Amino acid sequence: MLKKVFKYDIYGNMKLFSMLYLIVGVLFIISLVLNQVNKLIPEDIQAIGLTNFVCGLSMFLMYFSCMLLVGASSLLCAVLFYKSVATNEGYLTHTLPVTKKTLVLGKSLAGLVYCFISLIIGFACAAIHTAVVFPDTFNSLLRNLKDSFYIATHSDEFTPLLVISVIIFILAFVAQVFFNINLYYCCVSFGQINNSHKIIMSIVAYIVYTMVIQFLSGLISFGFSLAISINPERLQNFQAYMDAHPDLIMLIISLVVLLFNIGFSALAIHISSKTLEKKLNLQ
Amino acid sequence: MEQLLVSNHISKHYGAKLALNDVSFQIMPGRIVGLLGPNGSGKTTLIKIINSLISPSSGEIYINGNKPGVESKKVVSYLPDKTYLNEWMTVEGLIKMYADFYENFNPERAYDLLSRLNIDPKMSLKKLSKGNQEKVQLILVMSRKADLYVLDEPIAGVDPAARDYILETIISNYDRNASILISTHLISDIENILDDALFLREGQIVLYDSTDNLRTTHQKSIDALFREVFRC
Numbered sequence: 001m002l003k004k005v006f007k008y009d010i011y012g013n014m015k016l017f018s019m020l021y022l023i024v025g026v027l028f029i030i031s032l033v034l035n036q037v038n039k040l041i042p043e044d045i046q047a048i049g050l051t052n053f054v055c056g057l058s059m060f061l062m063y064f065s066c067m068l069l070v071g072a073s074s075l076l077c078a079v080l081f082y083k084s085v086a087t088n089e090g091y092l093t094h095t096l097p098v099t100k101k102t103l104v105l106g107k108s109l110a111g112l113v114y115c116f117i118s119l120i121i122g123f124a125c126a127a128i129h130t131a132v133v134f135p136d137t138f139n140s141l142l143r144n145l146k147d148s149f150y151i152a153t154h155s156d157e158f159t160p161l162l163v164i165s166v167i168i169f170i171l172a173f174v175a176q177v178f179f180n181i182n183l184y185y186c187c188v189s190f191g192q193i194n195n196s197h198k199i200i201m202s203i204v205a206y207i208v209y210t211m212v213i214q215f216l217s218g219l220i221s222f223g224f225s226l227a228i229s230i231n232p233e234r235l236q237n238f239q240a241y242m243d244a245h246p247d248l249i250m251l252i253i254s255l256v257v258l259l260f261n262i263g264f265s266a267l268a269i270h271i272s273s274k275t276l277e278k279k280l281n282l283q
Numbered sequence: 284m285e286q287l288l289v290s291n292h293i294s295k296h297y298g299a300k301l302a303l304n305d306v307s308f309q310i311m312p313g314r315i316v317g318l319l320g321p322n323g324s325g326k327t328t329l330i331k332i333i334n335s336l337i338s339p340s341s342g343e344i345y346i347n348g349n350k351p352g353v354e355s356k357k358v359v360s361y362l363p364d365k366t367y368l369n370e371w372m373t374v375e376g377l378i379k380m381y382a383d384f385y386e387n388f389n390p391e392r393a394y395d396l397l398s399r400l401n402i403d404p405k406m407s408l409k410k411l412s413k414g415n416q417e418k419v420q421l422i423l424v425m426s427r428k429a430d431l432y433v434l435d436e437p438i439a440g441v442d443p444a445a446r447d448y449i450l451e452t453i454i455s456n457y458d459r460n461a462s463i464l465i466s467t468h469l470i471s472d473i474e475n476i477l478d479d480a481l482f483l484r485e486g487q488i489v490l491y492d493s494t495d496n497l498r499t500t501h502q503k504s505i506d507a508l509f510r511e512v513f514r515c
Binding site for chain 2: 007016084098
C-alpha cells in the first residue's frame with residue numbers, strides 16, 4: 001500500500017510541479033535568448049540601457065525562480081499535504097484502506113522526490129545559464145572544483161573512510177530534506193486539530209517544534225562540549241585526535257546528523273499519524 | 284444472518300455539544316436503510332464515525348465484526364456530501380486509483396456508467412461541471428462491490444432529473460447482498476426504495492423499524508411520519 005500511496009501522490013501533484021518546472025524552464029530560455037540577442041545589439045543602442053535592463057530583469061527572474069523552486073518545494077509539499085488531509089480531499093484520503101502511518105510515509109517520500117527534482121532542475125538551470133552567459137566565471141568555478149577534487153583524491157588524506165564519510169554526508173543531506181518535509185507535515189497534522197484556525201495553528205506548531213528541536217540540539221551540543229572541556233587534558237586529547245583523524249571526525253559528524261534526522265523524521269511521522277488518527281477536522 | 288453493522292451506545296461530543304447520544308442500532312445485510320433527520324440531527328457525525336473519519340467519545344461500532352479502520356474501509360463504500368476528489372486528476376486516473384486501492388472496485392462498470400453519461404474519461408475533473416463531478420463521485424462509489432454503501436445526502440441540492448439518475452444508479456448497481464445507509468431529508472424521493480428507516484433527532488434515535496412496519500403502525504407514509512416527528 002505504501003507504494004500505491006507514493007505513486008498516487010506523485011501522480012496527483014505532478015501537474016502542479018510540472019507547471020512550476022515549465023515556468024522556470026520558460027524563464028530560463030527567455031533569459032538565455034535575451035542575453036544572446038543583447039550581445040548582437042550595437043553598443044550605441046546598448047548604451048541607452050533599456051536592453052541591459054530587460055536582460056538584467058530576465059536574469060534576476062530566472063535566478064530568483066530557481067532559488068524559489070529549490071527553497072520552497074518542501075513548503076509546497078506541505079500545502080499539498082494540507083489540501084490532501086485537512087480539506088475536502090481528506091474524505092478520500094482518509095477512507096483509503098491504509099494506515100495513517102503508511103499514508104504519511106508515502107506522502108513524505110513523494111515530497112522527497114519532488115524536492116530533489118526541484119533541486120536538480122533549479123541548479124541545472126542556474127549552472128547552464130551561468131555557463132552560457134558568464135563563461136569565464138563558470139570556467140573559473142569549474143576549475144576550482146576540479147582542483148579541490150584533485151587535491152582531495154590525490155592527497156594522503158584520501159582514504160576509504162573519507163569516501164564513506166562523503167556517502168554518509170550525502171545521505172545525511174537527504175535525511176535532512178526528508179525531516180524538513182516531515183516536520184511540515186507534522187505541523188499541518190497538528191494545526192488541523194483547530195477547526196477554525198488550521199493554518200495559523202500549523203505555523204504556531206512549526207515555531208514550537210523548531211524551538212524544541214533547537215533546544216534539544218543545543219542541549220546535546222552543550223552537554224558534549226561540557227563533558228570534554230571539564231577536563232583540559234581530555235580536551236587536548238580530543239583536539240589532537242581531531243587533527244590526526246579528520247576523515248573519522250567527518251564520518252562521525254555525518255553519521256550523527258544522519259541518525260538524528262532519521263530519528264526526528266520517524267518521530268515526526270509518528271506524531272503526524274497519531275494526530276490524524278486521534279482527531280480529524282475536514283471541511 | 285449476522286449483522287453487517289452494529290452500533291453499541293455511541294456518543295459523540297464536540298466540546299460541550301452532544302452530537303450523538305447513546306445511539307444503538309444494527310444493520311442486517313441486504314437492507315436499504317434511510318438515515319433520516321433534519322439538519323444538525325447527527326446524521327453526518329454518525330456517518331463519519333462509520334467511516335473512521337472521527338472517533339466516538341464513547342461506545343463502539345463494528346462493521347463485519349471489525350472496528351472502523353483499515354479492514355472496515357475495504358468493505359465500506361462512502362459517498363460524502365461534498366466534492367472531494369483531486370481536481371487535477373483525470374477521470375481515468377481516478378478509476379485507476381480506485382482499482383488500485385480497492386480490490387472490490389470494478390473498472391468496467393465505472394467506464395460503462397461514464398459512457399452512458401457521455402463523460403470522457405480522459406478529461407480532468409476540473410473541466411467537468413459540478414453536476415458531472417458529483418456523478419463521477421457516485422459512479423466511483425457505486426462501482427465497488429462493497430458490503431456497505433454509505434451515502435451522505437446524495438440527492439441534496441440537485442435537480443429532479445439528476446435525482447432520478449442518482450437513485451437509479453444506486454439501485455441498479457449495488458450488490459443485493461450489500462446494504463445501503465442513505466442519509467437524506469428529502470424523504471419522498473427515496474421512500475419507495477427504503478427497507479428500513481432510522482429517525483435521528485438531536486443525536487438520538489427516535490424511530491428505527493422497517494418502512495412497512497412504520498407505515499402500518501402509524502398509518503402514514505414515511506414522508507408524512509417524518510413531517511410529524513420533526514414538526515417545528
